[in-house]
Amino acid sequence: MAAVIAFPKSGGGVQDATLLLSENQALTTAVVSTNVLNMGSHNADGARQIGTGTPIRVRFQITTAFAGGTSIDFQLRTDEDATIDTSSKILVSTGAIVTASLADGYEVSLTIPEGIKHDQYIGVWYALADTFSGGAVTAHVDA
Numbered sequence: 626m627a628a629v630i631a632f633p634k635s636g637g638g639v640q641d642a643t644l645l646l647s648e649n650q651a652l653t654t655a656v657v658s659t660n661v662l663n664m665g666s667h668n669a670d671g672a673r674q675i676g677t678g679t680p681i682r683v684r685f686q687i688t689t690a691f692a693g694g695t696s697i698d699f700q701l702r703t704d705e706d707a708t709i710d711t712s713s714k715i716l717v718s719t720g721a722i723v724t725a726s727l728a729d730g731y732e733v734s735l736t737i738p739e740g741i742k743h744d745q746y747i748g749v750w751y752a753l754a755d756t757f758s759g760g761a762v763t764a765h766v767d768a
Contacts (some may be wrong), residue, residue: 644765649762680734683765687728696724701748701749703744
């Protein structure tokens with residue numbers, strides 16, 4: 626049985642720990658999420674597809690308010706190896722969210738487009754504009 630955790634500061638119930646991408650991850654410069662998901666092998670048509678039939682979201686919650694910096698763009702990225710970085714394909718992105726919005730408890734989510742084709746690994750790239758002096762986020766896949 627998979628380990629379960631309660632998503633911090635949310636009324637969203639219990640979540641599967643294997644779908645946790647970041648837990649209270651401190652961010653000061655651009656970086657990948659603490660965890661990357663291995664989506665497994667290709668399906669019969671040679672592609673991997675997620676979200677078919679049921680929307681899948683990645684939810685981000687600010688657990689420590691951000692200070693300094695200009696903005697953060699939360700980017701869900703995919704790659705054929707577990708090294709998610711700026712060269713990895715962007716599946717979906719929030720666009721730049723200004724620092725003033727990134728207060729403790731702020732939440733934003735990305736909906737993964739239905740049937741989108743992706744590589745074996747999926748992770749979050751936190752694209753920070755400028756250097757932040759503090760701030761942390763938790764990111765979790767919700768189905």
